[in-house]
Amino acid sequence: MQNGTVICNGKEIVSADNEQGFSEFAKRVYKNQQWEYPKFFKMDRLSKLTFLTAEILLKELTISSEVKEQLAVVLSNKSASLDTDRKYQDSINSIENFYPSPAVFVYTLPNIGMGEVCIRHKIQGENAFFVFDDFNPLFLKHYAESLAQNNKATQVLCGWTEIDEKGYNSFLYLASPNGTLPHTEETIKKLYTQS
């Protein structure tokens, strides 16, 4: 999901004017998919990005509720929750106008969006969020495979969800023993680049 476009398994799901800001675009995707989950509107921008991307991918997949419950989630990005951290900082900058918002504060961690996905889908498997300078396919590969080798998970939702003042992009994939593509650094990188 980036630059006003959502693509899932090579298929364009939503396309909008690239000049449209993220919040408007996120709302458009939500409406387009006809979901009914009012909590979406309370999320910060990073959580919305993570939630929308996961929602679209998970809808495409056939996973039983038992398997989904054990699903592991491993996400990453560059800016952590800086987008919301700044917003929160703005609310506490001035002593005369010191009104910290609890609803903003709860999103000042990058893994909260992952939690929103887990709540929505009743996912209770291992989860972790990592911060890197750039998309790191080799790390995702090693971490997902390590979870599988240590019997922590059989399927792992992996990816990158990044948003800052300059823009946004997200990419999620499911690492699974039933997958049709090899789980290699090259394949992950190629899928990320194509998306």
Place this chain on the structure above:
Amino acid sequence: MDALKQELKENIIEQLNLEEFTVEDIDNDDALFGDGLGLDSIDALELIVMLDKDYGIKLTDPEKSKEIFQSINVLAAYITEHRTK
């Protein structure tokens, strides 16, 4: 009092991001929490901040907030009596 109730509904919708609601959807006697608007504990904290910021009312007793956040009618009556701005 009617203007205050209207203002409260507008502020609650805006500040709590209740995108699916309009002012007309909220009756003055509707429960704000539970089955009514379905607000949660973070929303309650946000309302406490709103009371402080917009009306100069500081709430420190959680039991008191449970009492005054019952409905728009109860909240408006409390604000009218205690507001400092």
